[in-house]
Amino acid sequence: MRSNGCGNLRKKHIDSFVQLCGWVDRCRDHGGVIFIDLRDRSGTIQLTVDPDQGPELFAIAENLRNETVLQANGSVKSRPADAINEKLNTGEIEIQVKELIILNKVKGNLPFSVSIHNEEPIKEELRLRHRYLDLRRERMQQNLLLRHNTIKTARAFLEEEGFLEIETPVLTRSTPEGARDYVVPSRVCGGDWFALPQSPQLFKQLLMVGGLERYYQIARCFRDEDLRSDRQPEFTQLDLEISFTSQDEILGLNERLIAAIWQKVKGVNLNLPFKKMTWKEAMDRYGTDRPDTRYGMELIQVNEIFKTSGFKVFSNAISTGGSVKCITVKNGNKSISNVRIKPGGDVFSEAQKGGAGGLAFIRVRENKEIDTIGAIKDNLDPQAKETLLEITGAKTGDLILFGAGETTIVNKSLDRVRQFLAKELSLIPQEQENSQWNFLWVTDFPMFQFNKDENRLEALHHPFCAPNPKDLGNEEEKWNDRLPKARAQAYDLVLNGLELGGGSIRIHNPDLQKQVLKTIGLSSEVVQEQFGFLIDALEMGAPPHGGLAFGLDRIVMLLSSEESIRDTIAFPKNQNARCPMTQAPGNVSTKQLEELHVASTWVDPE
């Protein structure tokens, strides 16, 4: 049916007869000669239809509309010297058309224009409702090509490293920890339910117990939680697991994997090894476990200066176990007005979104004079002021912003403010090819964090991460005390403040695994019921193993400079987890429900 791709033709094809198929991108009808831009996945080329080629052909050309599916047969010709289009890869040539065959017509108005030449912003709802049209556009084609190349490179790399690609079940069982499950009723096993996997975590560990040694998968994962621009109910992980390995080996291998992807897809040579930072250091200096270290404005703890201060907001925060931390905004006096850091201001509300009740500030004026609210100024003696200016490095013209209260909230709100101001003040370096890809391993996460609502410990990553032996020791009788405070052999890969992936060395000792599950409050009955198969497996010769999973959608989002992972997925869901094209999820018949032994309690709110 076709001999070439439209976008692949060049001067070397001149005088050859070609058969092209594609979509009408646009027409220019001059009354005599008619130009048609024909587009397929490879690109666009100009077709030229002359009246002297016959009235039938001309009549077809005259009545074409955009997005008509067209076959064009004709000869490749060079364009007249003054008609060369340098903006087009195929701009030196054109097709002298001998025959046009309409393969399919377009009925009615198109909801939006596909042609890149009419790139008005289109409401995303509309793009998703007619995703097949949206996918025809260059931007989505580029993104999906980039996604394909990313996966292809990962497969080739892992193949070379001795990995096997193995599929794991999509219908599996619900587990207590983590996100809400998508649940599927079983017709055959009445009253029982499958859950869709939140990740292949346990299966990949069991593959290691099964002696497969090196596994990977492009794995679809499901989480029934509320959506964000970087979160979909079904998303894809590049998931891998290795037996007989160490943390360093896993980090090294994954750095090389990432470097291979960036090399192939972006042509960028990353510097290896990536930088490393412990979780504690990240929290102290940046207030987040995924810091953007491309710029400074670090958080500085100033508890010592304010613990005896008469400014109660600060001293109370410290005496109740919290912190006072600050960031120094260079030349902030000029760039950030008081209106913006007081209630109602954009900087203030950014701190508020992080949970802060307020945003205290000090402006440094000439001769180390400070300008702030009276309650702070009156309670800051000269020595304390001197120390503050010294450890913050604040100079004339600088603005110091404070967070005070519970340490987690201080960290969270100052992290937000820091990121917000970095964008506002353009502190993020854009220019150098390599510095815009700031990779960072964050290591030594705690095993657990305290969940206030449920009044219990919960696993920070998941409850299969192995604790650091240095923190745990060998004597089992001390596990009870030591485990809750232990660091995990867990690590995240962070790029420019976004988490790309994470993993850990896993527990392969069944007693330790039981102890960890007990620590997060699971009774031995629940452990037996929900994780019995894992404990059994660990008792039957489980090798030491560990692994990692990357968020593939997010990687592609960064590589394609998109702001939403929806633009990296062919058919994504909207923010209500609905597919605007198919309208899924939808009704099922009463008969289907009966077969599944399920009755709906849903009542339409009237």
Next chain:
RNA sequence: GGGACCGUAGUUCAACUGGUUAGAGCACCGCCCUGUCACGGCGGAAGUUGCGGGUUCGAACCCCGUCGGUCCCGCCA
């Protein structure tokens, strides 16, 4: 569950901040045009201003509710 913003022709936007007939570009339809490439020219059709209620002499604009969407918090790695 909560907060913010948005919804006007097929589409992207406008409409003096409450004023009478809701405009424009692209797309669409018709006519003209032989070297354009965001082709050009002339003409035309196209609207329940998301929906429901209220305030008002008068509502796209103000108020309440509702539906849909985006971003964020909670939630989620």
